[in-house]
Amino acid sequence: MTAPILHASALTKHVGDQPVLNALDWQVRPGQVIGLLGRNGAGKSTLLECLLGLRESDGGNVTAFGEAVADLSSAARARIGYVPQASDLFEWMTARQMLAYFAALYPRWNGARVTQLLARWGFDAPMCDKAISTLSGGEKQRLSIIRALAHDPDLLVLDEPVSALDPVGRRDFLRELVDDVIERGTTVVFSTHILSDLERVAPDVAFLKDGKIALQGALDELLENARRVSGPSALLASIKVDGELRRTSTQDGFTQVITSTAGAGLQARAAREPALRVEALSLEDLFVAVTQ
Numbered sequence: 191m192t193a194p195i196l197h198a199s200a201l202t203k204h205v206g207d208q209p210v211l212n213a214l215d216w217q218v219r220p221g222q223v224i225g226l227l228g229r230n231g232a233g234k235s236t237l238l239e240c241l242l243g244l245r246e247s248d249g250g251n252v253t254a255f256g257e258a259v260a261d262l263s264s265a266a267r268a269r270i271g272y273v274p275q276a277s278d279l280f281e282w283m284t285a286r287q288m289l290a291y292f293a294a295l296y297p298r299w300n301g302a303r304v305t306q307l308l309a310r311w312g313f314d315a316p317m318c319d320k321a322i323s324t325l326s327g328g329e330k331q332r333l334s335i336i337r338a339l340a341h342d343p344d345l346l347v348l349d350e351p352v353s354a355l356d357p358v359g360r361r362d363f364l365r366e367l368v369d370d371v372i373e374r375g376t377t378v379v380f381s382t383h384i385l386s387d388l389e390r391v392a393p394d395v396a397f398l399k400d401g402k403i404a405l406q407g408a409l410d411e412l413l414e415n416a417r418r419v420s421g422p423s424a425l426l427a428s429i430k431v432d433g434e435l436r437r438t439s440t441q442d443g444f445t446q447v448i449t450s451t452a453g454a455g456l457q458a459r460a461a462r463e464p465a466l467r468v469e470a471l472s473l474e475d476l477f478v479a480v481t482q
């Protein structure tokens with residue numbers, strides 16, 4: 191098996207007294223495209239920052255391209271593109287000046303791609319010469335994405351990359367991600383709350399919950415196998431449900447179980463027990479079941 195591009199083991203991080211990452215283990219392999227999901231405050235940004243060595247962890251090990259992220263070489267850094275949740279652009283510069291600054295820093299800089307993206311994403315000459323501080327939130331987010339893609343990174347990490355984009359901007363970004371970035375084999379990790387976007391681009395999803403990756407897998411397999419099983423509590427108490435993620439019972443004797451891996455046995459049992467219902471889940475159902 192190929193070596194992981196990102197590898198976290200027993201990664202622990204507190205913010206103040208609050209534990210955010212709790213002995214988290216995670217591997218991202220070359221060419222994977224993973225959507226990172228979790229509730230607000232689950233620690234997605236903290237995790238992405240720790241994975242890139244932008245935030246010091248309290249314990250555990252993290253490597254990127256086989257190197258400890260706390261001491262990442264400039265060659266490894268040059269292989270990473272990162273779009274943070276909050277803008278870290280040089281607000282006092284113009285877009286043109288900032289991109290020229292980064293072009294001089296990176297050994298691999300795809301000027302043709304930058305020109306093409308600027309033109310496609312509405313950065314005409316006057317906009318390229320405006321101070322970044324005067325750009326709108328969505329314009330800054332597009333510029334941040336262009337900067338992250340400009341050096342043809344092998345690993346692209348995006349923290350809610352479309353949060354400030356309008357529907358046209360989102361569609362353009364997703365098209366770029368699918369048709370170009372993913373097509374060339376770039377490894378991508380991105381957090382998002384927009385599940386429909388994720389269903390369009392990410393073959394794999396990972397759910398962050400209680401400081402750990404609670405569930406990860408190929409999105410189509412998860413959706414194919416996850417089920418809501420419901421029926422009388424007495425009946426469900428007698429059934430072993432593999433891959434159980436969540437079980438809730440009402441006072442009037444009704445139980446609902448969410449499972450990530452409904453097997454053929456459960457389906458066969460449901461066919462024999464009219465009181466037992468087995469239903470497919472949407473990604474939103476699965477998100478609620480895993481992260482609540």
Ligand SMILES: Nc1ncnc2c1ncn2[C@@H]1O[C@H](COP(=O)(O)OP(=O)(O)OP(=O)(O)O)[C@@H](O)[C@H]1O
Nearest residue numbers: 205206210228229230231232233234235236237275
């Ligand atoms: N600089 C900080 N000061 C205080 N608390 C912080 C700081 N950064 C993060 N936290 C806390 O750490 C926890 C994880 O935050 P983080 O931003 O990583 O979550 P998230 O999953 O990215 O959230 P969201 O989906 O809302 O962006 C939250 O409870 C947050 O309040």
